[in-house]
Amino acid sequence: MLSRAPPQKRQNPIAAAVSSWLQHVEPSLVEPSTGAQLVEKAPKRWVVYEPMVLLPSGSFTSAPWPALLGCLGAAQQALLWEGILQAISSASAKAGPGLTHLAVNEGIPLHVADPQHEQQTMPTQTENLLRSPSGLRMLHGDFGPAGSQLSATSSQTDFAAALWVSTKQNGIAQTWAPRWTMFSRGNVKEKARLLGFHSELQGRRLTHRHRSRDELRDKWAVDLYAGIGYFVFSYARLGLRVLCWELNPWSVEGLRRGAKLNKWSVRVVRGGDELSSIPTAELVAGLDEQIIVFLEDNMEAERRVAEFRASGPTLDVLHVNCGFLPTSLPTWRPAWAIQTQGRAAADGWLHLHENVGIADIEHRRKEIQAVFDQWDKTAESGANSKRANVELVELVKTFAPDVWHCVFDVHITDSRVCNEGRLT
Structure with missing residues (x-):
C-alpha cells in the first residue's frame, strides 16, 4: 500500500x-x-x-x-x-x-502631551479623553496628513485626505481613520450581547427583558460615549432610535460613515458655544433620522434630553450606555436623570462600564447598588419614584492581569413595578 x-x-x-x-x-x-x-x-x-x-x-x-x-x-x-x-x-x-x-498597534495611551504646551522642554500631560491612537507606528502607506484631531473644526477636506479602514462584527460594518481614532476588537462580545438583549433566549433567564420587535419600535437608546458607533449600531440594529454624544470629530465622522454603510439614516448636530442657547427641540426639529449624534461634551446630554421632552415629543428611553474605561462614573448621575425624569419610560436599563479587579467585582456591585439606593431615596416623590437594581454583571474581557472590563446592568423601574418587572 x-x-x-x-x-x-x-x-x-x-x-x-x-x-x-x-x-x-x-x-x-x-x-x-x-x-x-x-x-x-x-x-x-x-x-x-x-x-x-x-x-x-x-x-x-x-x-x-x-x-x-x-x-x-x-x-x-x-x-x-x-x-x-x-x-x-x-x-x-x-x-x-x-x-x-x-x-x-502600540495601544492607546491614557495621557497625551497637552497641545498648548507641547513646545516646552517638559510638555504637560493631559488625559487622553478622546482615546487618540497616538502610539500607532505607521510603517507603509499614506495615512493622511498630520494634524490635531482635538479640533472640532476638522473639515471634510481633512476627512477626505485621511485613510479610512473598515471591518465587520456581528454582521455590522464599522469604519474609522486609524491615525486619529481607536478601534477595540474586544468589544465584539458586548455588542453581540446588546443585539440579543431583548431576545426570548435571554428572556428565559430575565423575563422582564423580553421585547418583541414591535415593542421596540419608537423606543430610544442614549449613548454617552458614542465613539465610532460601537454600541450605537447594536441599538440601531434592534430598531431603536439613538441619541448619542461624542467629543472626537474623527470618531463622529467614522460613526456617520459607518451608519451610511449599514443603511441607517444619521444626522450630526455640532454643539459648541454658538448652539448652547438654542433649544434642543429646535436643533433637531423635523429630524427623523434613526441616529442623531451631538458633537459636544456629554455633560450636555441631560439638559438636551430634558429640553427635548419639554417640547412635547415622547422620548421613551430604554437604554442608556455609559461605555468609558477605566470608569464611566462621571456620567452615572446624568444617565440616571435621563432614565427617570420627565416623560421617562416605565422601565429601562443603564449599562455602566468599569475596570474591576476580579476579586472586587461583587464588592463593586454592592457599591453601585448603594449609590442608586441613595438616589432612589433622594428622588422619591410618590408614584413617580424610581427603583434601581444592579441585576447583572457582564464580564466582557480582561483588561490586565486579574482586571476585567465589566458592564453593570442597572434595571430601573417606577414605583408601580415589582421585582419581576410587571405592573402591580
Whole structure:
C-alpha cells in the first residue's frame, strides 16, 4: 500500500516574506545566524482592517531588528513592508489583493502631551479623553496628513485626505481613520450581547427583558460615549432610535460613515458655544433620522434630553450606555436623570462600564447598588419614584492581569413595578 507523505506545514506569511526579503539584503549586514533570528523575531500574528494590516505591539523592536532597520534606507525597508502585505494578501482569501497599508498597534495611551504646551522642554500631560491612537507606528502607506484631531473644526477636506479602514462584527460594518481614532476588537462580545438583549433566549433567564420587535419600535437608546458607533449600531440594529454624544470629530465622522454603510439614516448636530442657547427641540426639529449624534461634551446630554421632552415629543428611553474605561462614573448621575425624569419610560436599563479587579467585582456591585439606593431615596416623590437594581454583571474581557472590563446592568423601574418587572 502506498503511503502518503504528511502534509507540509505552511510557513507563516510574514516569516516567508522576511525570508524572501533577506535574500536581497547586503550580505555584510546579515550573518546566517542573524538571519534566522530575524525570521524568528518577526511578528507571527496580524489583523486585517481593509486596506490596512495591523501588527501587534512591539513588532520589529526585538533585537536584531532595530540594528538592521537602522542601517537601511527607506526604499529597502519599503520592500520588506510591501512583501509582508503581498504575502498576507496571498495567504488570506478574505483579505483580497487590496492591502496597501501596514502599521503596528502600540495601544492607546491614557495621557497625551497637552497641545498648548507641547513646545516646552517638559510638555504637560493631559488625559487622553478622546482615546487618540497616538502610539500607532505607521510603517507603509499614506495615512493622511498630520494634524490635531482635538479640533472640532476638522473639515471634510481633512476627512477626505485621511485613510479610512473598515471591518465587520456581528454582521455590522464599522469604519474609522486609524491615525486619529481607536478601534477595540474586544468589544465584539458586548455588542453581540446588546443585539440579543431583548431576545426570548435571554428572556428565559430575565423575563422582564423580553421585547418583541414591535415593542421596540419608537423606543430610544442614549449613548454617552458614542465613539465610532460601537454600541450605537447594536441599538440601531434592534430598531431603536439613538441619541448619542461624542467629543472626537474623527470618531463622529467614522460613526456617520459607518451608519451610511449599514443603511441607517444619521444626522450630526455640532454643539459648541454658538448652539448652547438654542433649544434642543429646535436643533433637531423635523429630524427623523434613526441616529442623531451631538458633537459636544456629554455633560450636555441631560439638559438636551430634558429640553427635548419639554417640547412635547415622547422620548421613551430604554437604554442608556455609559461605555468609558477605566470608569464611566462621571456620567452615572446624568444617565440616571435621563432614565427617570420627565416623560421617562416605565422601565429601562443603564449599562455602566468599569475596570474591576476580579476579586472586587461583587464588592463593586454592592457599591453601585448603594449609590442608586441613595438616589432612589433622594428622588422619591410618590408614584413617580424610581427603583434601581444592579441585576447583572457582564464580564466582557480582561483588561490586565486579574482586571476585567465589566458592564453593570442597572434595571430601573417606577414605583408601580415589582421585582419581576410587571405592573402591580
